[in-house]
Amino acid sequence: MSKFNLNNRILMFAICSSIEYDLRKYLINNSENIEIPQALYEKAINRNKEIKSLNNTSNEEAILIELDMGDLVGMISGNAPIFEISASAKKAFLDIFDKVIPIRNKVMHTRPIEFSDRGTLEETLHTLDENVIFIKWEELIKTRYSLKNNPQKLIVETTFIPELDNTTKIYHNLPVPEFDDTGYIGRRKEINELLSLIESDKHQIVTVIGNGGIGKTAITVKALYELLDGTNNFGYEAIIWISLKTKTLSKGEFINISSSITEISSMYSNLHENMIKITENVDEDILTFMREFSTLLVVDNLETLPTSEIIDFFKKIPSNSKVLLTSRSGLGELENRYSLREMNKGDAREYFISLSKYYQLNLHEKPAKDIDGLIENHLYSSPLSIKWYITSIFFGTDPVVILSNKDGLVEFSMSNIIDNLSLTEIEVLWLLLVEGKPLSYGELDYYINPKHSHLLISSINKLSTTSMLRTSSKGNYDINNMAKDYLKTYRVPNTEFIKDVTKKRQVLNRMLQEIKTKNEADPYNPRSLFSNLKNENTKIASYYLINALEHSSKRDWENAENMIKKAENVAPDYFEVYKIKAFINAESGNLMDAITSYRIAIENAHDDIEKASVCYLFSVFYTIKIQDYIMAKELIEEAQKYAGKEPRITFERGRVHMYLGEFEKALEIFESIDTKELRTDKLLNQYASKVSELYRRMAGNYNNRDLKLKYVYLEKSINELNKLRHIDPMTCVVLMKALIDLTYIFSYEPALKLFISSFEGNMTLIQNNSSGYVNRLRVRIDNNESLLPEKIVRNGMNLGISFSERAKNITNKNKGIITKITDSFGFIRNAYGDYYFKVFDLKYDNPVVGDKVIFELRDSVKGPKAVRIKDVD
Structure with missing residues (x-):
């Protein structure tokens, strides 16, 4: 036996008509005991003017035919004593019809049917004659029999004629809801949000955005019918609907609609038919109508028309009217977009089960977990996809074959979107597809690498007007599964693009590893970056910051600034952006910008080590670039509060006191350091060079007549360096400064001997050094050639020569x-x-x-x- 299902509204219409027939018959059979109220009589006359000319018996029956179920129920309950209906029977009667009458009105006035409405009426069909026994439900029992034994005959005999919609004062041409098979299921929150936008006076153009088949039309129709029967806060006088849909689902296949509207002129003409025709200027008449009557103009499936051609028209919409659109891609800044996403798990499962039951299949008998997995992993949690799957099975297609041949579904749902995208927009989608995970703005910027940042921003904004690109609560971007399947089938990323992404990923990972190594080796180096692995944006920002430092090392300030701006765009709250920006500004001479950036960096630093690193560098800045040692002292002491006994900060504290002339305090600070804890050559060199420089400056307190005292401190200065196993280039500079100072006291023989031994012992280091002190040392050797050995002079004369x-x-x-x-x-x-x-x-x-x-x-x-x-x- 072939499966058979009955349209919900026809079924419900048949039940309601049967109940009304039996109610009228009850009143006619008991008419001698009652009178029809004047208000109901006038209501019937207004509906049928011919009633006045009928005889009394026919007149009474004709009047009852014009009345609604609610009127009939009211007459019966109002005359309960006359009909000898007990109080308990009356209560049971009214309890039942309190539920049935609202459903009847939805059915007769083509209002959207709720999921539970059919169940309520079916229960009434089977139990009303048992619960209300004072009425003979003969017609209802006949309908019940026909549904059970011969439903085909019931369809033939039932003609659904909607009643004239006199329940609302709003003029409208809303379509009959297309979800009668199951009734409208779920999305209560979304309906309320959409109604709020429609009734708000802040948003003149509202667009419901979503994939094809996601339920945009259904939720819009549902919301608008609720608007008709609700408070109508905006005060609409008309709702004019036009559909631009070009395809529909029929028997599990997507077919073209032959009468679809594909040109804007046809849209204007269609709208014109539902409005007052004043002139031959169609679009002007539409605007005049909307100016005279507060109108909600509803355009369904706007994406089928060229956007540019219709934007100018929408800009002319009078302020007392509004536009509601459904589209797969929006208009941009002109609209307030409401993004409709997939059904939630509960609603999607409920819809799946309802459709399965409606088509008399057994799909709903599967475990809930299996149903949820099928819907989420294969049917995109989309109402249309679920319906396509179930109707395809109903018409005989194997489920496995259905799921392996989704191209038609995907093409239907995503067409009219991707074809109109630019190359950059396509590359954003490709990147998300290739990476297979949500990406931050920084990652998109890094991998796409647009010529101008505004190009990427505009591309993201354009994609955000579609249903494909989504933003998570963390601000990352992703595409939905249906968009992924469309791209895999119709717009596959090319090999060159995939290789380019792979290469950039390798470059990024290699640089991040280098940053990690540098952080561990020297965390207070200005080129070290903290918290760079905090999130994807800080990773990308770190890449730009390293590039900025490389450009600045070559004094390429323009490109350095561009890299800083990119890092700032990607991670505006990342303190390292402003630390590096300050360092580069200081190097390029923009001192005020450097100060401002250091302050911002401190404000954005969170951990103690982050704050310590910025305060440390800010102190060095005041010491080296401005020579404001008081500010330098305040900042380095602040850094020590955060970092404790960190050697580098202690070194700098000692240096600042040295520059302030507080030599004893500086020496005390340096001597507090346990050199055994300095485990690298770099730290040992930093310590030795600071102490050596301190002794050299202490020697400078004495003039050249105090030869012995001056020599004592210069000897200490050089001896501190001689303790090192390896002297690095920076420490070598301190050595050369001490040697230069020695040349001024050669009259003291120990000074001359110390110079000769120190120069000979470190000649290779000095020769390979590139600082300016090499030339100064050569000059001092030349000036004292008569006092120095020939070999020293010969080697000294070669210093600084290329x-x-x-x-x-x-x-x-x-x-x-x-x-x-x-x-x-x-x-x-x-x-x-x-x-x-x-x-x-x-x-x-x-x-x-x-x-x-x-x-x-x-x-x-x-x-x-x-x-x-x-x-x-």
Whole structure:
């Protein structure tokens, strides 16, 4: 036997008509005992003018035919004593019809049917004759029999004729609801929110945005019928509806609507038919109507028309009227968008079960967990998708085949959206598809890398007017499953795009790892970044900040500023943005901007170590860039409150007191440091250089006549550096400053000896140093050549000279100049390039930078290297 289902409204109409027939018959059979009230008589006359001409018996029956169920029930309950109806029977009678009458009115006046309405009427169909026994329910019993034994005959015999809608004062042409099969299910919260927008005087254009099939039309129709029967706070006098839908679902397939409106001129003409025609100017007549009558103009499926052609018209809508749109993509800034998302789990399951029962299938008998999984993972929690699936099964398609052939469903739901997107907008969707997770604005900016930031922002805004791009509570962006399936089928990301994303991800991860390593090694370095892994936006901001630092190191201030702006756009609350911005501003000479940025960085820092790092750098800024040691002292002491006994901050505290001339306090601070806790060469160098500089400055308290006292402190200064196993370039500068100071007291013999031993012991370090103190030291050696050994003078005269340029003029492949030398290796240069060598290959004593040499070449894994090196001189 083939499955058969009966349209809800026809079924409910048949039940209501049967009940009304039996109620009228009861009143006619007992008419000698009552009179029809004058108000009901006039109501009947207004509906049928011919009643006056009928005889008494026919007149009475004709009057009752014109009355509604509520009127009939009122007459019976009002005359209960006359009909000898007991109080308990009357109460039972009224309790039943209190539920039935509102449903009857929905059915007769084409109002949306609720999910529970059919169940209520079916229960009444089967129990009314048992619960109300003073009426013979003959017609109702016939209907019940027909439904059970011959429903086809009931359809043939039942003609649904809606009553004239005299329940509202609002003129309207709203369509008959399309959800009669199950009644309207769920989305109560969304209906209330939409009604609030429609009735508000703040939003002249409201657009319900969502995928095709998500239920935009259904919720709009439901809300508007509630508006007709509600308070109508806005005071609408007319609701004019026009549908631009071009496809519909029929028997599990999507078919084109042959009479659909596809041009704006056709839309105007259709609207014109429902309004007062004054002139031949169609759109002007529409505006005149909306100016004279407070009108809600409803346009369903706006995305089928070109947006640009209709925006100008909507801008002319009079202030006393409004526009309500449903669309898969919005109009932009002109509208207030209401985004309709998927049905929640409970509503979707309820709808699935109701449809299964309606089509007399057994799908609803599955476990709730299986139903929920099917709806969420395969049917997008979309009403249309659920209906498509169930009707396809009803018409004989295998469920497995249905789910493996969703292309038609997806194309129907997503068409008219993606075809109109720009390349940047498509790339945003591709990126979200490739990454397979929600992405922050910063991630979108990094991977898409638009030429201008406003291009990405406008693309995100455009996509936000569609149902595809969503924003989570955390501010991340994602696309829905249906959009993903559409892209996989119709707009697949190309290979070049995927490879580009992969490469950028690798670059980002590598840089983040480098930042992590740098943070661990030197957390108070201005190039170290804290909390950069806090979220995706801070990760991306860190990438831009590192690039900004690289540009600033090359004094490329414009690109550095651009990178800072990108970081600020991505993570405006990230304190490191302002710390790095301050550091770069200080380096470029924008001191006021630097001060402002440091202050903002402190305000945005959260953890103690974050605040300590900013206060530390701010203190260094006041020390180095402004020489305001009082402010520097305040900030470094603030940093110490947050960081405790952090060595770098203690170093800086000592330095600030040194600059303030508080030498004893500075020395006390430095001596409080346990050097055994300084476990890296860098920290040891920082400590030694600070203490050495302190002693050098203490020596400066004495003039050159106090030779012995001056010498004592310069000796301490140099001895502090000699404790180091390895002196780095910055510490070497302090050494050179002390050596320069020694040259002014050569008349004191120990000073001369200390200079000679220190210079010879650190000659390689000094030769390889690039600071300006190298030239100053050369000048002092030149001025004192008569007091110094010849070798010291010869090596001193080579300081600061660019031997690399001289070497370029040597064209003999086996001759060159030593341009760099360390304890274990060095480099020789000539016109043909640089040659690496090992120190043990030198065949003469006391080699220094600048020596002219001859050598042999030998092949190695890394290229030719110099061996058997001899001094030319």
